[in-house]
Amino acid sequence: MGMIYLVRKKLFSTKEGMKQLYYAVQRTLQPRGGVTTEKLAQRMARRKGMGEGDVQSVLVDLPKYIEEALSEGESVTIRGLGSFNLAITSEGFEHPDDVMPGKVRVSRIYFKPDRMLVGRLRQNMNFFRYPLSKYFPHEMLRPETLERERVRPPKTPENEAKDINTVTD
Template structure:
């Protein structure tokens, strides 16, 4: 498996002047939502032999337990998945005693993927979704069409 991407033009102003360059942009395989706990539960059930409903209940309970732990100020680490933690913020005060609970807000819930998970996903590599699927036909150049054909040959195992 490989991570799909598309190519988009973006403005680069890092050098002080505006340049339009082409960049790889991650492309999700669906419009919205991704895999749900039901999908994950189904796959876990197939691999482990546990009933899908049981796995789904465990996943749901895990989410609730993570929420409770974070709400109590704990971080949560799940081996093979990653770590969850919170960050809080407030406006600045001149005296420490003025920093009261009503002036403190959760700024973010952070997730840091497990190192081995990150390495495994990196090893999956990337592949470009053919230009013909997201560029209008009138914007396809001969080089883009050729790149699509070469990528298709490579994907099918025909290295000429």
């Protein structure tokens, strides 16, 4: 399939006053949390001819090993996925001698996706617009948009994902 998006208005303050532009934003048609470890393990096991339990065990343990490496000051790179890096910080002190280990803390964990992963997603991703007439006032829409969306038969919640317009460049 691809990704379904909604259109949302954003307001900007300019020298001439307020300006509004419309942007695509993600619409999720999935349970909270997305694909679970179990579901990912099923998919991987099926495609690789491995036992689902073995794959799930690796997936469950992977965060522990990433945490271990990060806690030792190392970054972690998983080819095809990306890199994990830890950032640290402390309060500001007037003298360098005052920056002691007890004052240092983890500020963030960064994930940088692999360039090839990003490239594949950009190249292969399909986008579908959720029908504007379902969430925009009809008077805001062009007549041809309303007509195009009106000719589609009503959908049930089970096949709502099929009730989309393919947007092409």
